[in-house]
Amino acid sequence: MKNSRTIIFVSLFITGVIIYIGYWLYTHFEIITEEVEVGFRGKARDNPLLAAERLLTRMGTSATTVQSLSDSDLGLGDTLVLLQYDTSLDDEQTQELINWVDSGGHLIIAHNRSREAQKDTSQPNNFVFEEISVTQHQNGLDENEIAPPTEFIWGQYRLQVAFNPNDYLENEHYPAEKISDDYGTHLLSYYYGAGILSVLSDLEFIENDKISEYDHAQFLWQLVNFDRVITRVWLLRTYMGSHKSEPSLWILLWQNLWTMIISGILLLLFWLWAASRRFGPLLPVPPKTRRRLLEHIEASGHFLWRQHQTTLLRYSAVQALLKRLESVHPDWVRLPHTQLSQRLAEVCELPAEEIEKALSLTKLSFTKNRQPVETEVTFTQSIQILTQIRKKL
DSSP: OHHHHHHHHHHHHHHHHHHHHHHHHHHHOOOOOOOOOOOOOTHHHHOTTHHHHHHHHHTTOEEEEESOOOGGGOOTTEEEEEOOSSOOOOHHHHHHHHHHHHHTOEEEEEOOOOHHHHHOTTOTTHHHHHHHTEEEEEOOOOTTOOOOOEEEEETTEEEEEOOOTTEEEEESSOOSEEEEETTEEEEEEEEETTEEEEEESOOGGGSTTTTTSTTHHHHHHHHHTTTSOOSEEEEEOSOOSSGGGSOOHHHHHHHHHHHHHHHHHHHHHHHHHHHTOOOSSOOOOOOOOOOOHHHHHHHHHHHHHHTTOHHHHHHHHHHHHHHHHHHHOGGGTTSOHHHHHHHHHHHHTOOHHHHHHHHHHHTSOOOSSOOOOOOHHHHHHHHHHHHHHHHHO
16 A cells, blocks of 8 residues: 555656646747758759759750760750850860851850959850850959849840849840840840850859749740740750860769768778777687587487387387396396286386387387387387386396
8 A cells, every 4th residue: 555655656746747847848948940941952953954954844845954965966956055164165176066056056155254264365165255256244243232133125025034243245246136234235146157156144044043033934945946946955064075075984973973972981981990990809719519429319319200210219229128138137038028028017116018018019010111100108108118127127
């Protein structure tokens, strides 16, 4: 009774403490929902033009984002959107690109180069802009300055596009299409042979985080379909042309599998550290185990039992008994089973019937085709009787 009261008191005390802690947490803490910018994930994290590619595909145009492109892949009715992410084209590649535009291709390119690159006129990709006498300049605006989107009429649509106000273009030849605002010119389109060459001050508005703003998606669709029916759009992020400008295997592995590479390096370092350390001395080599003779005998007996060779086991036990009996009472060996059982019963103080039964079963012939029907109980009893007799003789 006293133990029951103690248990009840302890349970009530623990319950009260839990309730008090819960009440204190409820009154001193508050659940607040806070949005945290984690950026894009999956393919969108590695491909800034994924949204543009899917937009064009959904509109019925075959679009593909690539990091390298051979001139042989470009068709005459294709449109190539070239984003120069700190890369350049050599003279041979640039000439192939100009020839493709002259044959009927549409090249959309952004002159998004730094001031240092603009001062270096030896840069090979200047040749594209020298063909149409286009140069890029910067307004020197503050990076934090917010400018309104550029409003213009494209075809029959009034569009708004947020170009980078710090970059603008200057041209000498009259273009087929031009977009300007108070900060300068942002797009110049020229007919070049049978094709079209469109130069923009920047192409940031078609990237994943900005294509949904203003009329960026509609303007991209109108731009790639400018004055022609296209068959395919290529969105080239980095390299183009011959194999010497393509990224090496190590660069491609790092760009696409950098998480696995870092994890593998860390695992290798941890394994090397673990393999170079040992706690305590080396363990001695354990000796080879040796089985006892009794285990082999027991295993042999189980095998013969499973193979229904009980007669052989019984015969071996009787032979051991007769050998012992011959050394003690030689004249008993030739007696009939009944007389032998009675004399053994007097000496061993066992029932004569059980002794005779054990001896008579062993006289059966044992062959592969004829086996006596016997249970484990009767077999065990017979072996025990024969063993007791042999020990008392």
